[in-house]
Amino acid sequence: MGRVIGKPTPLIDAVQKVTGKAMYTDDFKFPNMVYVGLHRSPHAHAKIMSIDTSVAAAHPGIKAVITGKDIPIAFGVLPISPDETAMAVDKVRYVGEIVAAVAGETPEAARAGADLIRVSYKPIKNFITPDESLVECSEDEKIHQHTKNSKNIHKIADLSFNDPKDGIASSSFTRSVDFKFAGVTHAFTEPHSTIAVWNGDESLLVITATQVPHYLHRTLSKVLDIPLHKIQVKKPALGGGFGGKSDPFPHEMIASKLAILTNRPVKCTLTREEVFLTNHGRHPTEMTMSVGCDVAGKITALDTDIVIDGGAYGSFGVVTSYYNGVLLQGPYKIDRFGFITRRVYTNKPQSGAMRGHGAVNPRYAVEVVLDMLAHDVGMDPCDFRQQNFLSENTKTVGELRITSNGIRECLETVRRKSGWDDRYGKLPNGHGLGVACGFFISGSALPIIWNRYPQTVVHAKLDFDGRIVMFSGASDIGQGSDTMLVQIAAEELGISMSRVQVEVADTKLTPVDLGSYSSRVTFMVGNAAKQAVDKIRHQIAASVGNEKSVPREAIQFADERVFTDDGKLNLTWDEAVDIAMAGRGAFVESGFYISPKLGGKFKGSGAGLSPAYSFGAFIAEVKVDPMTGQVSVIKVWSAHDCGKALNPLSVEGQIEGSIHMGLGQVVSEDMRYHNGRLLNANFWDYRIPMTLDTPEMDVTIIESNDGEGPYGAKEAGEGPIHPVLPAIGNAIYDAVGIRMTELPITPDKVLTELRKGGQQ
Amino acid sequence: MQKVKLHINGFTRTLLVNAHETLLDTLRERLNLTGTKRGCDQGSCGSCTVLLDGTPVLSCITPTIRCDGRKILTIEGIGVNGHLHPVQERLASDGGLQCGFCTPGVVMTAVPFLQENPDATDDDIKEALSGNLCRCTGYKKIIEAVRHAAEDLRHG
């Protein structure tokens, strides 16, 4: 075997995409379709006194008008915090929150209708910054009634092992540094879009740009009070997600409700500004990172105090709160370890999950602090890291089970390729190198919605015509999971990829998958797919073996033939399929994946558990202009341990995309607010690096061959973003001797630090 | 409203448009040419690039009324007789796309660019694509793919 797995493989939908034929949600049209217009709040925090929809309803072309009271059932992607409704019911909690919606005959009519809705508000105290939310206020001013102690704290997550504070106090070297991170957002290129159709049999079809059809399926059933089996959620081609299309969204519920009310197909496509207001991006974060080490540079303890700004609603925030802390347990061995994260509500668009979920900001902080400690001890930062790495097949202090681990090889690789030993600390002023490492989960071992189901099920169908169809609920969001399904089937059955097709991300046709987030798909869906296809192979072998009187164990599958090595059996694929069809016709086999039972017995032990972890080490080279303070990232060397690259082309693509996205957060991207109003809700002012801003990239894939991953594979989609940011931050130190502790590192901040003199 | 004649992908269409309708709306909403993508609708991402008399323009900020009597080429009109253009071929084979949403705009920018600059270097390609926002690839494989396409075109 080894025919397609491990080979650079173009995406199966690549030709559709380069010809403009791939159908994204907004590309679909239905006969007699109406369009949604949304009326949004101009206030950050205000009571809704009254809503007058009469003028809007009477406007030509308006078919229906709804407000919060029409869909009042609360939801939240985490069942433990259902704090949001499709539209604001009694009060609004951020500028841009949806208050009412109309369905209009044309997009223009819908827009005009939405503008004609009149809402009377009574503004109440705004909580724009985390500091404002951490102090007591009067009970009726709170953003959400369920928060405790008259404060706007959504969640406190904390864990502590072996008295880390004492550990730090008794360390030979300690550093305790404050960091601040602006919020950033996914900025996928395809705006959110949904089409809802109310069928004649009172069932609902929702075509939507989602990473997680399953959660939307469940949420629609809940908020619309329609049985699960009457709802079909389908994801067509999807223009990027990065976590930003993981939650069930208000516009999806609104379009569905309007489809039911008007009995007509409804389309709702958000403008780019609305996409920014929908947000769910990375939490703005403030933290104090404290780490100690001994004279030999061995890390003795880590303790961190974190505040994350959740915005107006919960989203994945409880998970984010834990990930900020627990994912500091690697890739270094730290025995005395603790964190506390407080997630606060503020009157801004909500934060949620974004690539590298929860762990990106603390990773920046810890890698910068480790760099400082290395200098304090007088060690090379690579040597310092190398001697502190976790080994393979071990457990962290919080009982995360580490299996395969290629971190050492990752660091050795980038160190060698970048010429680190000859260049670090020796480049001219204004020019520097920096190093950082990271690790990330390959899927969460525990599902969000607790049940005894597997985390994914894949069906594989063999049909009389020799085709294999893979049925999976996993969402290809551009990362290439559909291609992976085809590769696995072709690999296992020794057939060409062109014989394999997919039916995916359709809650009517495909078994439940928990969605494309937390880097779970390759590991979990890959394993399930392999299992399903293996069963097909066994079935064919059984039928052929029986009919041709050869032992089924001796039957091989390769090059579109089914044969035995001794030459006694030599069938084409079609001949073998024909035998397998006899007496039963097309059949389906099922594979599934359930994570092994992992983790400790303490409260909070479930956070960060994963069947496998990816690892990585990056080195960045930067130049800093002393006149303007502008940072140019020239080159990034990256080495990422993804276990086994099922499709190296895609793995490289994920690493390169991570470098680009990490670069954006570290040098130019931020969500800027003026009294709670987003100032840069467009691509002119939300500054994503373009071609000329993006550095040269050197990518190395390290394969540690995980024992439980499919063919040894682990994740590659999120892990590679973590080391990017601190590698750049540390390179700035090497270049000009300043420690940048506030992101994004814009030129004005660099200049301010340069003026202070640097060399901390 | 004014009557305009548009020569789109080799076929002539006559439509009534007002002064503010954009070419992007005309293509997507009225002519069902949905290969041209609406990424930002404000001239800042390049996803909606089409060719107007052979020159790339952002269709989201081009009023249709200005296109009267002119030739428009969209992604649907690229490639001949069912064959992909080398730029399309290479973007597909070399990993020059992931989610694919920016891809039609990249194709419509790179194709006329290579026509004018058959010997383009990587730096030239980077400059040429500096208005095409891609959030997935980090641009590396896009630039490589366009360079490979240039080589393919040179060697016929």
Place this chain on the structure above:
Amino acid sequence: MSTSSYFLPGTIDEAVSLAKAHPNDHVFYAGGTDIQLHVKQRLIKPNTIIDLTAIESLKSVSIQKKNMKLGTMVTLDQIVKNPDIQKFYPILAEAAKSIATPVIRKSATLGGNLKVSNRCSFYNQSFDWRQSVGSCLKDTGDICQVTGGLNHCYSRNVSDLVPALIALNARIMVQTSTGINEMPLIDLYVPDGLIVHTPLGVGGIITEIFTSDEPSKWWFKKLRLRKSLDFTSLTVAATVNKKDVLRVCVNGVSMAPVLVETGINDVTLEGLILQVKRACKTVDNDYMPLKYRREMISAFITDCWNTFH
């Protein structure tokens, strides 16, 4: 639904008479890249659009060493790529190349860039956004939101070509219904964010820009975060001609471009910086912070000075 009229005149005279016939509600449409952004955000809703695309005489380029004449419908892309401009007026090619993106530059024109709208982080926002803050002076409101209530608009002139052209001592030809006038380009700009441009007279249209200045030294720099797409946060263009006249033009930090013209030996660096900073009314209405932009004015001028000396 819009009821705007659209005209496509074939000659300048025709364009001028159309403008004269619609005195209060016409816009000249050149590349349209800036106007369209404003239409989308409901900042303007032109009733009469006079499209200049078909006027061939506005597209001429004539460069004879010392004398450059450019029609206002010449695109930025043509300016970037013209070998004579690259040779004799490289500052102009560099300024053009710093604008927007290569594809936008194929539509955007010289004339459009001369008359690019002033920008402000409180004005260039969506209709809903502006409504939510209570609108501003430049929009439909009564006060400036940036300064917290002043009755003056500090929106920024963001043209990158204009400072380069002013540093080249460029002049413009204006055709109106009463004739053809000539004026220095700098006189086109009014340091008031509401007025922005000097009224050109009935039906007035800028037809041509020309210069016969031949700089012996030039300097150009644009402050921005990304190497493409970004509007300027500060653009400085400067030349020294054969008579040792230094012309420094600063844009992006005030309502209009600021010019200092002096003999290069008649001024100190400190004096020059002071003159520029005094003339700039910079407020916190850009992506980059106010203090930083003011510091960069000094830094850019210093760098320029050092290059020239």
